Amino acid sequence: MVGIDFGKPLFTSEEIQRKVHELGVRISEDYADRDLLIVGVLKGALFFMSDLLRALRISVRMDFMHCTSSASKGQGRPVRILSDIKEDIQGKDILLVEDIMDSGVTIDFIKQTLVERGPASLKVCVLLDKVDRRQVEIEADYAGFRIPNKYVVGYGLDYRERYRNLPYIAVLPVEEKDQT
């Protein structure tokens, strides 16, 4: 990206595509004879979701939920749903797709919210998993890469709404942090 040195990517575009493809194959097998509704969490899951869906070999439907993810930033603010899914999920198989699981608070909240609506099943798929940072007991059913406790950007992941459009995933350079 112009003017910023992100150094060596944590995951290149090719590595991401390979992993997304792997996940796509697994999910296609697991839901081969089911009617799956994939729910993407905006905005972070945008690119992951669009690549993952194209890696599937099964016919699925998709919907989106837009949520704030401030809960993990330590202020104890609750997760808020800015825009909800439109589908009635009662009795349906749901796969929640998110960019990253950090403390787990966001996914846990969304999961509980959706479970109350009575789906037949609800699983979680994340591209990145910061396992060491968990504050609530939750695990992803499908996780692309386990990553260390570093702040990462690109492929949908932002720092203050920037760098989502990087085609790879990189650790945010320290000098970019806390600059406006």
Ligand code: IMP
């Ligand atoms: P959690 O509720 O702590 O699991 O946080 C999840 C949300 O925090 C994600 O959906 C992201 O929006 C954001 N987040 C957590 N870690 C990172 C990161 O390293 N880069 C960019 N966003 C992150």
Ligand code: MG
């Ligand atoms: Mg997010």
